[in-house]
Amino acid sequence: MKPATLFEKVWNRHVVVPETADTPAILFIDLHLIHEVTSPQAFQLLREQGLPVRRPDLTLATMDHSTPTTPVTTFKDLAVVGEKAAAQIVQMEKNCGEFGLDLLGFDSAQRGIVHVIGPELGATQPGKTIVCGDSHTSTHGAFGALAFGIGTTEVGHVLATQCLLQRRPKTLAVNVEGRLPFGVGPKDLILAIIGQIGVDGGTGHVIEYRGEAIRAMDMDARMTICNMSIEAGARAGMIAPDETTFAYLEGRERVPRGDDWDAAIARWKELVTDDGASFDKSVTIDASSLEPMVTYGTNPGMVVGIDEPIPDHGEDAGFRKALDYMQVESGKPMTGNAVDIVFVGSCTNSRISDLEQAAAVLRGRHVAEGVRMLVVPGSQQVKAQAEARGLDRVFIDAGAEWRESGCSMCLGMNGDTAQRGQLTVSTSNRNFEGRQGVGARTVLASPATAAASAIRGHVADPRPFLKEA
Amino acid sequence: MQAVTAIRSRTVVMPAKDIDTDQIIPARFLTTTTREGLGESLFCDLRYDADGNPKPEFELNRPEAAGCSILVAGKNFGCGSSREHAPWALVDSGIRAVISTEIADIFRSNALKNGLLAIVVDPQTHAWLLDNPGAEIEIDVVNSTVTLPTGESVEYPIDAFARYCLVEGIDQLGYLLQNQDAIRDYEASRP
Numbered sequence: 129m130k131p132a133t134l135f136e137k138v139w140n141r142h143v144v145v146p147e148t149a150d151t152p153a154i155l156f157i158d159l160h161l162i163h164e165v166t167s168p169q170a171f172q173l174l175r176e177q178g179l180p181v182r183r184p185d186l187t188l189a190t191m192d193h194s195t196p197t198t199p200v201t202t203f204k205d206l207a208v209v210g211e212k213a214a215a216q217i218v219q220m221e222k223n224c225g226e227f228g229l230d231l232l233g234f235d236s237a238q239r240g241i242v243h244v245i246g247p248e249l250g251a252t253q254p255g256k257t258i259v260c261g262d263s264h265t266s267t268h269g270a271f272g273a274l275a276f277g278i279g280t281t282e283v284g285h286v287l288a289t290q291c292l293l294q295r296r297p298k299t300l301a302v303n304v305e306g307r308l309p310f311g312v313g314p315k316d317l318i319l320a321i322i323g324q325i326g327v328d329g330g331t332g333h334v335i336e337y338r339g340e341a342i343r344a345m346d347m348d349a350r351m352t353i354c355n356m357s358i359e360a361g362a363r364a365g366m367i368a369p370d371e372t373t374f375a376y377l378e379g380r381e382r383v384p385r386g387d388d389w390d391a392a393i394a395r396w397k398e399l400v401t402d403d404g405a406s407f408d409k410s411v412t413i414d415a416s417s418l419e420p421m422v423t424y425g426t427n428p429g430m431v432v433g434i435d436e437p438i439p440d441h442g443e444d445a446g447f448r449k450a451l452d453y454m455q456v457e458s459g460k461p462m463t464g465n466a467v468d469i470v471f472v473g474s475c476t477n478s479r480i481s482d483l484e485q486a487a488a489v490l491r492g493r494h495v496a497e498g499v500r501m502l503v504v505p506g507s508q509q510v511k512a513q514a515e516a517r518g519l520d521r522v523f524i525d526a527g528a529e530w531r532e533s534g535c536s537m538c539l540g541m542n543g544d545t546a547q548r549g550q551l552t553v554s555t556s557n558r559n560f561e562g563r564q565g566v567g568a569r570t571v572l573a574s575p576a577t578a579a580a581s582a583i584r585g586h587v588a589d590p591r592p593f594l595k596e597a
Numbered sequence: 598m599q600a601v602t603a604i605r606s607r608t609v610v611m612p613a614k615d616i617d618t619d620q621i622i623p624a625r626f627l628t629t630t631t632r633e634g635l636g637e638s639l640f641c642d643l644r645y646d647a648d649g650n651p652k653p654e655f656e657l658n659r660p661e662a663a664g665c666s667i668l669v670a671g672k673n674f675g676c677g678s679s680r681e682h683a684p685w686a687l688v689d690s691g692i693r694a695v696i697s698t699e700i701a702d703i704f705r706s707n708a709l710k711n712g713l714l715a716i717v718v719d720p721q722t723h724a725w726l727l728d729n730p731g732a733e734i735e736i737d738v739v740n741s742t743v744t745l746p747t748g749e750s751v752e753y754p755i756d757a758f759a760r761y762c763l764v765e766g767i768d769q770l771g772y773l774l775q776n777q778d779a780i781r782d783y784e785a786s787r788p
């Protein structure tokens with residue numbers, strides 16, 4: 129057989145009807161994740177056409193985007209996020225009830241950010257096709273799944289037919305050579321990759337991340353990498369499954385058991401890019417020369433090393449506008465910019481190892497005066513796990529707020545927002561204008577850099593804290 | 598869906614690159630459970646100042662932008678989130694086509710499903726459009742061409758199926774539902 133890439137293997141196994149010049153392929157979807165913000169209009173469409181959900185067994189629903197991260201005991205508490213958000217949450221309950229879907233709702237100990245709970249429950253598995261009305265669905269590619277975000281019309285297509293119409297994308301290999309140096313993590317690596325290939329460098333492509341640094345990573349780290357594929361324009365990012373993947377999945381609630389588990393492992397082991405398979409494009413990045421990375425502008429490709437000066441692109445209008453918005457200057461490093469808020473959370477960096485990294489910096493220290501720090505675990509399970517390890521005490525003792533799970537300040541839909549002009553060092557994935565509040569300024573960074581910045585009160589290098597520890 | 602065969606309009610030009618979907622429609626407007634009425638919030642934070650007054654310098658607020666249904670934008674338009682609220686808001690505001698040199702994948706896919714033509718043209722044509730805001734141009738959806746007032750006509754690439762659906766006003770879900778037998782066979786063949 130012709131050598132194939134990981135992507136091609138997963139794609140080929142899911143083609144129901146092949147593509148032609150006139151028609152896209154019909155692709156079968158193994159797992160459809162839904163949340164309250166991008167699904168209501170899709171359910172409406174089903175109602176209008178009198179259609180059922182074709183495969184409730186392959187559909188998993190949760191609430192994350194507009195949910196409060198302060199404790200909620202009754203539905204009345206929802207008012208804290210505003211009337212419309214509360215209505216959306218109530219509508220989600222109704223839709224899932226009416227169409228017979230599995231909803232990990234408010235009362236569920238398994239609720240959380242959709243891209244955190246899929247893997248955590250073992251619903252995310254190698255070789256699956258996974259979609260969600262959310263661009264960071266790319267996260268699940270860390271397991272060797274083909275996972276990508278779709279629009280609400282397509283959410284309706286998948287609910288009704290469990291299939292999507294898709295043209296086969298191109299492939300882009302990102303080869304990461306060498307190992308990450310001390311104090312430099314997966315978030316720094318993915319920011320550096322986006323800085324190198326640009327926010328549209330992956331448009332039309334599925335990325336496969338390869339190389340020594342990737343193989344050495346645990347699953348949480350791989351998810352951070354794949355999560356931000358979309359920030360380089362790629363709908364999906366993938367990493368071939370290996371022993372690390374299998375060890376993570378073993379025993380989780382939704383994975384196969386017994387003989388079925390062994391059979392699954394045998395199938396999953398085939399999910400590697402064959403020698404001699406070719407990619408449409410490839411780039412190489414040297415991990416060993418990286419330092420902690422931070423963004424200085426208003427898209428995730430505008431990124432510098434923590435000690436590096438902000439570049440100068442002269443009078444380029446977009447560049448100038450971004451610098452003006454961020455109130456930063458070419459030629460100066462980001463360190464030293466005063467910080468108002470620090471946010472540790474989001475589907476990029478809210479898993480247990482992310483919280484561990486922030487806690488390692490914060491342990492025994494205190495958030496600087498005048499800085500507000502929010503730590504929002506990715507799921508209720510991550511929250512419980514962190515509490516079992518005493519991380520909540522580390523954060524609370526340091527003066528940070530320890531919250532319930534959800535998207536929170538990543539997109540500020542639930543009332544967790546920054547004020548105009550305030551600067552937030554955030555472990556999330558988008559530093560777009562206004563993303564975290566009207567006029568709010570966002571600096572993307574790793575959990576360690578975020579924690580170091582909270583302690584110093586300005587954007588700061590985490591390495592001195594890690595060395596001391 | 599309404600059939601779209603031709604669009605003739607003056608253009609409104611937003612030359613900025615990387616206009617993301619958070620700018621097209623900020624997240625705080627996504628709490629809706631319908632598709633309608635999002636036009637009010639289109640480009641909200643670019644269009645209005647802190648006190649809610651329209652910014653006169655913003656491209657879509659200028660008097661000559663009134664009635665324009667073709668938006669010419671900088672490279673990588675629609676990047677970021679998968680929110681279909683972005684094309685819904687554009688359509689609700691009367692925009693029927695977006696032209697750039699590059700359009701983000703998910704945005705383009707969403708746009709075409711809502712009768713919003715999202716197309717890329719060559720850099721020269723794009724540069725001409727950027728330099729001539731307000732130019733009256735014609736998009737022939739049947740033949741995939743853009744005709745400038747200079748009389749020059751250029752072809753743009755578009756997926757054959759997407760064009761067919763636009764021109765015939767066909768909803769893609771209908772096509773998927775016609776293939777239920779194939780889907781059933783596929784499901785039956787799985788381990």
Ligand code: SF4
Pocket residue numbers: 192193241242243262264473474475476534535538539556557
């Ligand atoms: S955490 Fe942020 S990026 Fe992730 S799903 Fe929620 S809103 Fe989207």
